[in-house]
Amino acid sequence: MKLEKYISEKRKIVDKWISAYLNNGSEHPLSEIFRYSMSGGKRFRPILVISAAEACGLNAENVIPAAIAIEMIHNFSLIHDDLPCMDNDEYRRDRETCHKKFGETEALLAGDGLLIEAFNVLSKNTENSNISPGAILKVVELFSRSAGHLGMTGGQVLDMRYQGQKRIEAEVLEEIHSKKTGALITSSVLAGGILAEASKDRFERLKLYGERIGLTYQIIDDILDLGEDHQTISFPAVFGLEKSREMARKATEEAVSALDIFDERAEPLRQLAVYLLNRSS
């Protein structure tokens, strides 16, 4: 299996789903800003939903709503994180951020709207789905838990509170990152498992895999950002560069090992873990 080809194909599929969803013919006041915010991006989380579902024997078509929803939640968080009262960023993905292009009011409301729409994508038109309402409800519970105060939003609160501190403890760093970034990545993997009705044992393995690649993802992000502003809330700042690299390697090994009870359909997940470790952007 060539992973680059796999990623590129899955990304095209996700782009097609998202584009179809956002261009369904019924325009509304936030259509343009939704499309602007949702275009581009690596589609890493939706690809994880698909790969985890396929590893458990479920066809990608069955996870379209979950894949779109998790990308919407991710993009909502980017819009709000960029706002002046947060990171106050003017550019993202080589384009103006939403509030720079559309104004702060529209950006705030578009973030709210995208977040809410994520739960609507998940819950509507479920009558014709192959997935049971109970399984879909579990994904609603999973995504809301991992996006909320116990996950991404809670991590963001801590991140903002610790901004500007000269030194932070390793424990705090790990809590911030596991909540802010890890929770949504782990949830993407678990959503595939829930929708495929994975056994308890397989579900636990997917959880471990998700947590470990979430950690790798964040460590490598921090290492790649080293050239930019000095960040105290980062793995190299707290552990040093060599130790950080070692932690990422170890987490990747654990992620791959966690999948040893899966057959060859989990090969994309295994290779994705290694890819995240070795990425240069």
Next chain:
Amino acid sequence: MKLEKYISEKRKIVDKWISAYLNNGSEHPLSEIFRYSMSGGKRFRPILVISAAEACGLNAENVIPAAIAIEMIHNFSLIHDDLPCMDNDEYRRDRETCHKKFGETEALLAGDGLLIEAFNVLSKNTENSNISPGAILKVVELFSRSAGHLGMTGGQVLDMRYQGQKRIEAEVLEEIHSKKTGALITSSVLAGGILAEASKDRFERLKLYGERIGLTYQIIDDILDLGEDHQTISFPAVFGLEKSREMARKATEEAVSALDIFDERAEPLRQLAVYLLNRSS
């Protein structure tokens, strides 16, 4: 039936549910601001959820998650509406607004967190519920549709875009209000119907009832606000005071008539409609 007593009793029940939920022993970084934002308030929307469920023969205990969730969605919208880039209000319910008390960053994130938590309240611990996962999923769909770009958030976008205009059309006013305020009120009533598995006919009547009391609610709000700043996006400004009063009376009559196929268990809903028309605060 004494409506004041009914309202006061139900409000106490809702307060108790919300307090128990927000003081469950597991503190998190947003606990304090969640409690601050969620204290006080008339609990109008949760009471509607309960009254509609009871009108359809379902006990109030079964709608606790929906009642808490709709109040969380309402309070999320208040926090974000008060922000500097929105209405920039410093006081609400005779207290400082969240961003004035906790800062803009925390208020933004608390609004996000409350909104997300609403969907978590709805979807968790459903195994021990008397309500089917399919019915709960329908409430997730209903609340996300009525809170999102087709409902409350969309209405808020239009409201902000039309701010400062000298005159607005009647159609625009009605669209803004039905989305911004009406959608969530109607949804509160419908949630009770969905959870009680009301027949299609009864569900349609509840929908009509919800839409009509939503309209009355907003007209009376606009009339009560007349003493304050001149607002162009208001019923008295567009229709004049007398015509506005007449519209509210007519809507109330239609709301009460819509319930004529229900028995005496719908008496609270009927009286609530008249109460909304005659309220002075």
